[in-house]
Amino acid sequence: MDRDERARLEVVVAQGERLAPVAERVHAHRQEVTRAADEAGARLTSRMTRLRPSGTRGWRVLALGRGDDVLLGQLVARAALTGLDASEQEVLDDLALRVPRAVDAARALVGLRRLVTFGARRTRAETQARWLLLHQRDWGADPEAWLARMDAQTREPTLPLAPDAALHPHVGLVDLLGGPTDHQQVVALGDAATVVDAPDAPDAPGAPDAPDAPDAPGAPVAPHALDLRDLPAVLPPLATVITRADEARQQALTAGEAVRAVAADRLLAQMPVDRLREATGERLRIGPLTDAGITTVAQVLARDHDAPDLEAVPGVGPVTARRIRGAAQTLRTLALDDAPVRLDPDDRTPQTTRLLERLRTWDLLRQTAKATDLVALAQTLLPLADHVTDRTTHLAVLGDAPVEDLLDLLLPVLERARELRDALARAQQDDPWVDFADRPAHYLALLSELGLVEETGTHGDLPEDVVEAVRAQELDTAYLTVPLRGYQSFAARFALVQEKVLIGDEMGLGKTVEALAVLAHRATEGARWFLVVCPAAVLSSWVREVDAKTGLEPRRLHGTDRQAELARWRADGGVAVTTYSTLASLGEDLGGFEVDALVVDEAHYVKNPTAQRSRRVAALVARTQHVLLLTGTPLENRVGEFATLVGYLRPDLLDGLGDSPVDFRRRIAPVYLRRNTEDVLVELPELVEVEEWLELSAADEVAYRDAVAAGSFMAMRRAAFASGRRSAKLAHLLEVVAEAEENGRRVIVFSYFRDVLDRVAASLPGPVFGPLTGSVPPARRQQVVDDFSRAAGGAALVAQIQAVGVGLNIQAASVVVLCEPQLKPTTEWQAVARARRMGQLQTVQVHRLLTEDSVDERLVELLSAKAGTFDRYARISETAQSAPEAFDLSEADLARRVVAAERARLFPDEDGTVMMGR
Known part of the structure; x- marks a missing residue:
């Protein structure tokens, strides 16, 4: 170098x-x-x-x-x-x-x-x-x-x-x-999620100047009412709700079997050991058991389980012990098969309480599982929930669609997830018996759906080929928010299979929810426009039922807002509810407009084929594919009127029809389904009917004789109340109400006559609601019923029987008083059914106030034939073109016969001499 x-x-x-x-x-x-x-x-x-x-x-x-x-x-x-x-x-x-x-x-x-x-x-x-x-x-x-x-x-x-x-x-x-990506923004979490523009990063030595943020993406938007911080806690239950619903269903079934086991054990504890002989074809020596103090089958089972020493009982050898054990186990198996699953507020066992808890949890989960889109979205969002913790404050979002679209998807999922979490928490904390008392019918429907309560007569008198077709029909309840009893599901599927039907179930069985189930199923198939025609008295009830029990939108085509609602219905669909009278003014609006399903409630309103409203309904029925006519009283005075309703649906069924009830029942079977209360509501409390025969007081006799002399049928019917507190009927009514109120029972007092109701209301000392008469607007009637139902302890509702006999449900009452016999058997049945219907928890007492030697006796005699005729024809889903004379009797004929009979009894001599007594 x-x-x-x-x-x-x-x-x-x-x-x-x-x-x-x-x-x-x-x-x-x-x-x-x-x-x-x-x-x-x-x-x-x-x-x-x-x-x-x-x-x-x-x-x-x-x-x-x-x-x-x-x-x-x-x-x-x-x-x-x-x-x-x-x-x-x-x-x-x-x-x-x-x-x-x-x-x-x-x-x-x-x-x-x-x-x-x-x-x-x-x-x-x-x-x-x-x-x-x-x-x-x-x-x-x-x-x-x-x-x-x-x-x-x-x-x-x-x-x-x-x-x-x-x-x-x-x-x-x-x-x-x-x-x-096209859209990338940061969402700040908190009480409300806010999409924020990305600000410039802080200056750093050597850092280049940040470019200006473009107008989009990154432009600020309005905050969303969305807090994602509890996403990890609330989302997984929603995402797994289908599996959890299946598990909850099985837990409810297990709890139900535990209740059944308790009932079986109670039965065995009362079953004498003599019954062991009936469980085996062999002779058993029972005497040694009773000598040893073993007197019930339950004691045999307990002795064998806790201390298997039956052989040690004097006189019982190994062979006899083996036979006794086998017989006892056979009886226990039979007891388990037959034991009812009952939910009795007066018998709150740990097993029934647990069953209620399990039912409520299962119901919450399965109803949520119906929101399949939200559940699927929740499953998609689960990975995000895994990364969101209590320390999370922001979400950085990048995508090809606006960030707001993602937030709009998250909002309903999070809301439903929170609702489910809160509802499940309440279900665990609250007393289940309180909810059961508020919704007994709901819980009984859940039991039915699980097969834990027995239902017979579900198929009515339908032929086997129709039954098989109905069984094969699926029912999509995605838009239905309440459970169905087995017989209710069958009715809905029957209507779907047969398309145009008459549902004649007895009052209280839930024809409304059966119809709603049909509309809900049709909605899942893409149908949008449904029409309900009903009496004005129940229009509000229909609107409330649609809103409360389905995911469909009710439209009230009645009153001042009718045209605006009609426009909304035609544009967006939903369940339009209108009255028979309003239907007349909707003719042009409905002309040529296709309805996806038609429900005609209280269809006996159109039993007269010549009436204008009947013609309007018939025209709608003719051009609508799915039609349900609903009536709990398809027959009243003339059997031919029933054929009119069938003729609206399938006129071909009436061609060449003879007058045989058997032939008529067979011919109309494809469109007519009727089930009786006792056949399907086996858990319904007992109905105790008492005919309270009373003697006319002296004041009553004077008023009654004057009415007969004047030939006034209506004055004769209410003469027993004309003397006020001197009236035998009023005095006894006060006793019935007083006793009921002392026992905390609510009472409904029915009469045809307004002046009778006024006297009753003025005489009752306790809380009195009403009188409800035909002049009270339907909405006000419902409000009075609601107030009565919420009243603490004993209370009385006074109502005109024809004003409350249709549409209103009064399960809060368990005592019914009928002030006088009615001219139609169905009128009384309807009135009683207002209280004795699905959801009633107490035995229903019916007190019929009747006076001897009066118009009451004549009416009972004549009307008993009418009631028997109705049973022979309507209650077994059959009718005929004609019926016995007693059934065809008109009210005018009935009045003439009664007045004539009473005049002949009281004034047999032409000179007017009065003969007292019979």
Whole structure:
């Protein structure tokens, strides 16, 4: 190496000694910042969730929270490092890693040290010297300034970055999450989720200026009422609700069997050991058991289970013991098969309480599971819930669709999830018997759906081929929010299979919900326009039932807002509810408009084919594919009227029909379904009917004789109340009501006559509601009934029998008083059914107030034939073109016969001499 090379080497070595420490510091800093950023990026991206709900192109979502500002700051620190190309990076690597070693070795060739350096050390020094001289030119014109700029960054602290700036391009997170998209924004969580614009990242040494944020994406939008912080807690139950509903159903079944077992054990505890003989065809010696104090089958089972020593009983050997055990087990099996599952508030066993709890939980879960779209979305969102914790404060969202669309999807899911969580929590905390008392029919329907209560007569008198077709019909209850009894489900499927039907179930069995089940099923098939025609008295009830028991929209086509509701119904669909009278004014609006299903409630209103409303309904029936005529009283005075209703549906069924009830029943079977209360509601409390025969008081006799003399049938019927408190009927009525109120029972008092109701209401001392008469608007009637139902303890509702006999449900009452016999058997049956219907928990007492030697006796005699005729024809789903004379009797004929009979009894002589008594 000559002098010039040595001189150059001295300069290079000196420069390397100055640059190397700085380069080492810069290099180490950059490596540490990069390492930290890599780890931060890995931790952040591990929490990214890819969401692709059905019908969307999907989003990438990153949950950010407390502590993530440090990780984001580490990403920013890496992004802020001075950018180096490959050659610059190579220079930095050389200065930091190789130059220190080369300078250390080449220093041996500088100054006097070159004179004492020999051998391998000199060779190594020369090699490094040549490398330094060769690469010194790569360091650039001013490497000191270059390194100084980067060295300044080593003294800058890593600052945290607020999560709302996470998606700023300068941060680099977007690239880590898969690259930019059309829409990318940060959602700040809290009481309301807010989509925020991405602000500029904080300035950092060496960081380029951030570009202006575009108008979209990133434009602020209105906050959403959405708090995702409890997503991990509430979402999984919703996502797994289908499986949990199945599990809850099985738990309810198990709880029901436990109740059945308790009932069976109670029966066995009362069953004498003599019954063991009936369980086996062999002779058993029972005497030794009774001698040993074993008197019941339950004691036999307990003795055998707890201390298997039947053989030790004197007189009982091994063979006899084996036969006794077998007989006892057979009886227990039979008892379990026959034991009822009853929910009795007066017998709250741990098993029935647990059953109620299980039923409520199952009902909540299965109703939620019907929201299949929300459940599927909840399942899609589960991975996001795994990454959201109590430390999460923001969501970084990137997608091809606006972020607001994702929030709009999340909102209903989160709301339903919270509703489910809260409802399940209440179900665990609340007394289940309180809810049962409020909704007994609902729970009994759940028992029916589980097969835990017996139902017979479900099929009515339908032929087997129709029954089989109905069984094969599926019923989609996605739009139905209440459970169905087995017989109710059958009726709905019958209507779907046969399309045009008459449902004649007895009152209280739930014809309304059967019709709603049909509409709900048709809605799942895409049907949108449904029409219900009903009497004005029940219009409000129909609107409330549609709203409460289905997911369909009720439309009230009645009153001042009728036209606006009609326009909404025609545009958007729903269940339009109108009255027979309003239907007349809707003729042009419904002309040519196709209705997907028609329900005609209280269809006996159109039994007269010549009436205008009957013609309007018939025209609708003729052009509608699915039709349900509903009536609990298809026959009243003339059997031919029933044929009229059948004729609306299937006129061909009446062609060539004879007058045989058997033939008529067979012919109309395809359209007519009727079930009786006792056949399907086996759990319904007992009906106790009492005919209270009373003697007319002296004042009553005077009023009654005057009415007969005047030939006034109506005055005769109410004469027993004309004398006020001197009336035998009123006095006894007060006793009945007083006793009922002392026992905490509510009472309904029915009369045909308003003046009778006024006297009763004025005479009753306790809480009195009413009188409800035909002049009281339907909405007000319902309000009075609601107030009566909520009254504490005993109370009385006074009502005109024809005003409340249709549409109103009064399960709160368990005592019914009929002030006088009615002219139609169905009128009384309807009145009693107002209280004795599904959901009633108490035995219903019916008190008929009757006076001897009066119009009451004549009416009872004549009407008994009418009731028997109705049973023979209507109650077994059959009728005829004609009926016995007693049934065809009109009210006018009835009045004439009664007045004539009473005049003949009281005034047999033409001179007017009165003969008292019979």
